[in-house]
Amino acid sequence: MLDALTLDQIRTFVAVAGSGSFRAGASHLSRAQSGVSTAVANLEAQLGLLLFDRSGHRPKLTPQGEAILADARDILLRVDAMRARARGFGEDVELDLSIAVDTLFPVTVAGLAIAAMRRLHPSVTIRLSVEPLGGPLQALIEKRATLAIMVGEDFRDPRVVFEALAPVHQVAVVAPGHPLATLGSERQVEVSDIANHLQIVLADPTAQSQGRDFGVISPQTCRVNTQDAKHALIVTGVGWGRLPLWRVREDLESGRLVRLATKSLGRRSQLESESYLARRLDEPFGPAARSFVNALNLLVADRRA
Structure with missing residues (x-):
């Protein structure tokens, strides 16, 4: 029965759990509530588990549902990452590249990396924001930035991956x-x-x-x-x-x-503190972004030498 599980069922389950009700989950997914309820019920039947306690005014995750929710989110993150990687392989050069830089990181280094990237991709429009504290992470979460340069370990999100760059x-x-x-x-x-x-x-x-x-x-x-x-x-x-x-x-x-x-x-x-290059797990790097990252890594390596 587990082979019959679908990504749609898993996404529906995560949406309902995250929004707090079948109605809100349906609204989030732009679907009919009956379809959402059916998808979750089918998932429960295939797993042989009750994921929600429906006895109250609002559905509440059962202990088993709480455990399965963590697995479901992990599956969706991995699927999104696979899709992003696949899109990135055949992608044309981006029209624009959005970068969010922590105020603690020298923006001149980011500027040199941008200049190196534009020598290869001169048609790419750049949007650069310099933001303090949680700003670069928020820019990634809200998809205002393709990539971010962050400093320190105070801000993390499971949707974002980090690669160490250099100390600040x-x-x-x-x-x-x-x-x-x-x-x-x-x-x-x-x-x-x-x-x-x-x-x-x-x-x-x-x-x-x-x-x-x-x-x-x-x-x-x-x-x-x-x-x-x-x-x-x-x-x-x-x-x-x-x-x-x-x-x-x-x-x-x-x-x-x-x-x-x-x-x-x-x-x-x-x-x-360590600085990090950060990007969304579900957003692929196009050619311009990859050129920027390569140039940035070379620049910070030279500064450390």
């Missing part, structure tokens, strides 16, 4: 006239000292980090929506914060900014 370093910095800089010239700065001063932090424009804060130490915060704003406020002495080393290297060399003299925020006040 962030440095805790402050303007030389700030009280924390003055204190740091006398002794090691402690966390209790840092917490007494305003911290400049990036705000997440998505719901990906709802209820969570990353690297926030001070109860006094100023939240900004761009890395440029964060940099400007730190340089002008409003507060302290972490910024990518590639962005503040010249500021540190010229003395416009100084590292916080503390061992509480990493050695030399420096934190290392």
Whole structure:
């Protein structure tokens, strides 16, 4: 009987479980509710299991249904990946390529990879967005981006695959006239000292980090929506914060900014995170995307050498 299972039945089961009712599942699939109910009932009969408890106002997954749901989602992900790979083999060059880049990653490196790709595919239109925190992942989920460059391990989704690229370093910095800089010239700065001063932090424009804060130490915060704003406020002495080393290297060399003299925020006040190339499992890379990825990997390999 299991050989008679169909992808339609599995997709219908997942849609009903995800939407919370047969009516909502039918609406999501643009199908009649009776057809959805029949597909799920046939799946239950073929599996010999009751997937939903229908005794209440809304259908509720049984313990067996919960277990089967995980398998069903995994099957659909693998099927979508197979279809995406098959489409990619015979695909023409894309008309456009959308890329979302984490604000912590040097956009100049992405730009060099784009330039290398366009030498091979000059007709491709590029859409590039630079987004903080959960922005690049959200762009992939919403299909606003074909691929994304993300930094760190805080944002993950089973629909997205990740490939490590290169480390990105962030440095805790402050303007030389700030009280924390003055204190740091006398002794090691402690966390209790840092917490007494305003911290400049990036705000997440998505719901990906709802209820969570990353690297926030001070109860006094100023939240900004761009890395440029964060940099400007730190340089002008409003507060302290972490910024990518590639962005503040010249500021540190010229003395416009100084590292916080503390061992509480990493050695030399420096934190290392991995950057990742991310893409949807069900979206194939066309020739232009593959060219971009190849160029990007060569560039980050050269930077590591």
